[in-house]
Amino acid sequence: MRKLILALATVAVAATAVVAVAASARQPPEPARRDPRFEVKVTDEIRRHSRIEETLYFAGTAYSLGVLVLLLASGAAPRMRDLSLRLTKKPFVVAMLTVVLFVLATTLLELPLTYYADFVVPHQFDLSDQSLGSWLLDGAKGLAVSLVLSAIVGALALEAIRRYRRWWLVLWLGSIPLILLMVVVQPIVLDPIFNKFEPLQNQQLKTKLLDLASRAGIEGGRVYQVNKSKQTKTMNAYVNGIGPTKRIVLWDTLLAKMTDDEILAVMGHEMGHYVLNHMWKGLGFGLAISFVVFFAGQKIYDRGIETRGARWGLTGRGDPASLPWLLLIAGVIGFFLSPVTNGFSRHIEHEADVFSLDLTHLNEPMARAFVKFAEDSKRDPDPNRFLECWRYSHPALGRRIDFALAYKPWEERKTR
Numbered sequence: 542m543r544k545l546i547l548a549l550a551t552v553a554v555a556a557t558a559v560v561a562v563a564a565s566a567r568q569p570p571e572p573a574r575r576d577p578r579f580e581v582k583v584t585d586e587i588r589r590h591s592r593i594e595e596t597l598y599f600a601g602t603a604y605s606l607g608v609l610v611l612l613l614a615s616g617a618a619p620r621m622r623d624l625s626l627r628l629t630k631k632p633f634v635v636a637m638l639t640v641v642l643f644v645l646a647t648t649l650l651e652l653p654l655t656y657y658a659d660f661v662v663p664h665q666f667d668l669s670d671q672s673l674g675s676w677l678l679d680g681a682k683g684l685a686v687s688l689v690l691s692a693i694v695g696a697l698a699l700e701a702i703r704r705y706r707r708w709w710l711v712l713w714l715g716s717i718p719l720i721l722l723m724v725v726v727q728p729i730v731l732d733p734i735f736n737k738f739e740p741l742q743n744q745q746l747k748t749k750l751l752d753l754a755s756r757a758g759i760e761g762g763r764v765y766q767v768n769k770s771k772q773t774k775t776m777n778a779y780v781n782g783i784g785p786t787k788r789i790v791l792w793d794t795l796l797a798k799m800t801d802d803e804i805l806a807v808m809g810h811e812m813g814h815y816v817l818n819h820m821w822k823g824l825g826f827g828l829a830i831s832f833v834v835f836f837a838g839q840k841i842y843d844r845g846i847e848t849r850g851a852r853w854g855l856t857g858r859g860d861p862a863s864l865p866w867l868l869l870i871a872g873v874i875g876f877f878l879s880p881v882t883n884g885f886s887r888h889i890e891h892e893a894d895v896f897s898l899d900l901t902h903l904n905e906p907m908a909r910a911f912v913k914f915a916e917d918s919k920r921d922p923d924p925n926r927f928l929e930c931w932r933y934s935h936p937a938l939g940r941r942i943d944f945a946l947a948y949k950p951w952e953e954r955k956t957r
């Protein structure tokens with residue numbers, strides 16, 4: 542098993558190296574295929590920032606997996622369990638306490654990288670003017686939320702693993718109501734912990750948006766703005782929630798930097814997610830994937846406990862000290878499934894682009910919005926294909942710009 546862990550770590554490190562090299566090898570520019578008015582000015586700064594981000598993604602994954610290997614191999618996890626056992630003998634509470642210690646340890650061990658990726662880099666590239674104090678406060682709030690949630694969910698999962706022979710099926714079934722609850726609760730309970738949400742303030746824009754929404758078949762009043770300028774200078778908009786909490790949210794940064802037509806084109810995309818029920822489709826897809834993942838996960842987990850459990854200081858299946866082993870399996874499988882899950886996501890995102898163009902016919906404003914997204918977030922609009930497949934949840938912006946300018950089926954219909 543040590544060999545397996547070593548192999549996994551090696552693969553992760555190798556992937557990082559491959560990507561770092563791949564990211565630095567620029568593709569030859571495709572000659573003058575794009576309208577110069579919609580050409581993203583790819584500066585050295587953008588190139589450098591993109592490379593750092595790509596490298597951080599893979600290095601971060603390798604680092605997190607490395608932390609889990611460390612906690613497992615060093616015997617730190619059993620010590621956390623024993624410390625919890627000194628306080629109580631109730632298995633469920635022991636599990637909760639162990640999870641809390643474990644989350645604290647991983648957060649601390651990952652702090653240097655988190656600080657570099659989430660604070661240093663955005664400031665270095667002028668993408669944020671959040672103060673260190675405010676950033677730390679956000680981090681502390683996030684940690685508090687994650688401690689509460691992971692203690693409860695983690696202890697329940699470990700209990701199921703101890704109790705049921707086919708625990709993969711129990712966990713998979715249990716994940717369904719949990720995910721639904723989280724999706725409902727997130728916009729009204731979790732998100733407001735970090736930012737202020739309010740109905741869209743600009744009345745003139747609101748009228749235009751409500752008009753667009755009614756043409757898309759959405760009932761009004763579900764459009765919010767959020768003060769993301771607190772954390773970032775980049776722009777975004779999204780749809781989240783289910784049923785009564787389903788909503789479209791616009792970052793205030795986007796409202797400040799885009800013209801009304803550009804905002805309408807972006808909103809058409811968000812409305813596409815809303816109308817095309819992408820939230821449900823995403824959940825369905827996730828559940829289908831996780832069915833296989835949980836099944837394979839149990840096979841690997843049980844085998845590891847059988848063959849190496851004693852060496853790792855574990856008492857058996859569902860031992861709270863086996864948490865790093867469980868998360869290591871989940872992390873590795875999740876990493877190698879990224880191309881699949883991101884491929885599905887890009888498919889859905891493209892559908893939303895099509896929906897917006899069909900609804901608004903705002904081709905050029907949409908392309909201009911994408912140019913702004915790229916220049917504003919300092920991201921290379923034309924990453925190499927491998928990177929796009931592996932980690933991009935949206936089609937690369939260059940591709941989206943080209944599509945926005947080219948997609949005009951209504952004109953063909955007119956001329957026919």
Ligand SMILES: [Zn+2]
Binds near residue numbers: 810814
């Ligand atoms: Zn989208």
